[in-house]
Amino acid sequence: MKNILVTGGAGFIGSNFIRHMLSIYDYNIINLDLLTYAGNLENLMKFENYNNYFFIKGDITNKMLIEDIFDKYFIDTVINFAAESHVDRSISNPEIFLKTNVLGTQVLLDVAKNKWKCNPDDKYCFKFMDGVRFIQVSTDEVYGTLGEKGLFTEETPISPNSPYSASKASADMFVRAYYETFKLPINITRCSNNYGPYQFPEKLIPLMINNCENNKLLPIYGDGMQIRDWLHVKDHCRGIDSVLHKGEIGEIYNIGGNNEKANIDIVKIIIKKLNKNKDLITYVNDRPGHDRRYAIDNTKITKELGWKPLYTFEDGIYETIDWYMNNKKWLERVVSGDYLKYYSSMYALSYR
Numbered sequence: 001m002k003n004i005l006v007t008g009g010a011g012f013i014g015s016n017f018i019r020h021m022l023s024i025y026d027y028n029i030i031n032l033d034l035l036t037y038a039g040n041l042e043n044l045m046k047f048e049n050y051n052n053y054f055f056i057k058g059d060i061t062n063k064m065l066i067e068d069i070f071d072k073y074f075i076d077t078v079i080n081f082a083a084e085s086h087v088d089r090s091i092s093n094p095e096i097f098l099k100t101n102v103l104g105t106q107v108l109l110d111v112a113k114n115k116w117k118c119n120p121d122d123k124y125c126f127k128f129m130d131g132v133r134f135i136q137v138s139t140d141e142v143y144g145t146l147g148e149k150g151l152f153t154e155e156t157p158i159s160p161n162s163p164y165s166a167s168k169a170s171a172d173m174f175v176r177a178y179y180e181t182f183k184l185p186i187n188i189t190r191c192s193n194n195y196g197p198y199q200f201p202e203k204l205i206p207l208m209i210n211n212c213e214n215n216k217l218l219p220i221y222g223d224g225m226q227i228r229d230w231l232h233v234k235d236h237c238r239g240i241d242s243v244l245h246k247g248e249i250g251e252i253y254n255i256g257g258n259n260e261k262a263n264i265d266i267v268k269i270i271i272k273k274l275n276k277n278k279d280l281i282t283y284v285n286d287r288p289g290h291d292r293r294y295a296i297d298n299t300k301i302t303k304e305l306g307w308k309p310l311y312t313f314e315d316g317i318y319e320t321i322d323w324y325m326n327n328k329k330w331l332e333r334v335v336s337g338d339y340l341k342y343y344s345s346m347y348a349l350s351y352r
């Protein structure tokens with residue numbers, strides 16, 4: 001039995017991860033999420049009545065709250081998804097990235113260290129029979145950018161280029177430091193770009209699907225030849241599950257989809273599938289500091305933990321486009337902002 005604190009569980013990957021976990025295990029899942037613009041509780045409506053799922057609205061930078069949660073739910077596992085996650089927003093407002101992504105992670109680490117009684121003399125700390133573990137969900141963007149050749153391995157030097165990736169890299173350094181200094185049992189996972197159901201339509205794929213469907217222009221930054229290594233969110237969730245159950249304490253695991261695609265090619269696939277006109281494509285000013293290419297070497301997690309991605313990009317992208325087309329109400333409520341009212345209608349009143 002585990003009592004897992006999932007932070008940021010109302011976001012894109014966190015909500016897919018909670019769905020994955022609740023469909024396989026009977027662990028207790030405690031979802032702590034601030035419900036920023038990116039948090040959508042409607043993603044998890046189905047689980048509201050489960051007696052092993054708990055939602056708490058709150059901030060990962062609130063130390064007292066985190067301590068209370070650890071005490072109340074006997075937290076033995078933390079999986080930290082909570083973050084500001086959009087590069088463009090980090091360019092216009094870097095400060096919140098520092099607060100949530102760096103300070104928030106350090107607060108979680110510190111509470112875990114204290115509650116699990118980690119100390120520098122232990123190999124690593126055990127308070128519960130099953131052991132305890134802190135997993136930091138990071139990103140391949142901490143490695144910076146690649147040229148035409150080469151892949152990111154876990155040994156690639158950290159070299160972040162955006163305020164977002166700088167904040168994630170800083171958080172990773174704190175996670176590493178808590179392992180080295182206090183023997184907190186940690187893992188860091190670094191994944192490539194995720195796609196799939198429930199992604200906020202500010203990110204490339206859902207934004208283009210939504211715009212295309214509504215005959216709006218499709219803004220391509222720069223020449224559109226930037227390459228990302230696309231990972232289906234369900235494969236990513238299975239990867240984190242593998243790290244949780246089989247990962248070696250202290251290790252970093254890269255998780256990638258082996259699916260390198262140029263942005264413009266993805267947009268063309270979406271246009272074709274939705275039967276729209278290529279004239280919707282509009283080239284706009286490039287993102288400052290735009291990383292040219294990301295691509296992950298999966299060898300470590302594949303060989304050591306037996307994980308591999310199951311989705312081909314071709315299957316995954318068609319399934320994803322179908323999902324958004326079959327869930328237009330979800331998309332409309334996100335775009336209109338109506339999803340933000342869900343928490344107050346469902347939860348806030350019951351806590352009065």
Ligand code: NAD
Binds near residue numbers: 008010059061084138
């Ligand atoms: P997201 O933006 O969809 O969700 C983030 C969630 O965190 C939201 O529910 C938000 O309400 C919550 N949150 C924000 N600030 C908080 C705070 N202070 N306290 C508590 N909750 C807070 O992000 P995502 O795409 O699901 O990404 C999840 C994690 O995976 C992030 O750490 C991100 O850096 C990482 N990641 C994402 C991708 C990707 O392609 N989406 C790729 C690599 C790594």
Ligand code: TYD
Binds near residue numbers: 221224
């Ligand atoms: P994004 O989904 O923001 O993820 P990240 O920046 O973390 O990789 O962007 C993916 C790629 O798509 C990136 O190269 C920027 C590009 N992009 C566009 O060309 N137009 C857009 O409107 C967006 C949101 C992204």
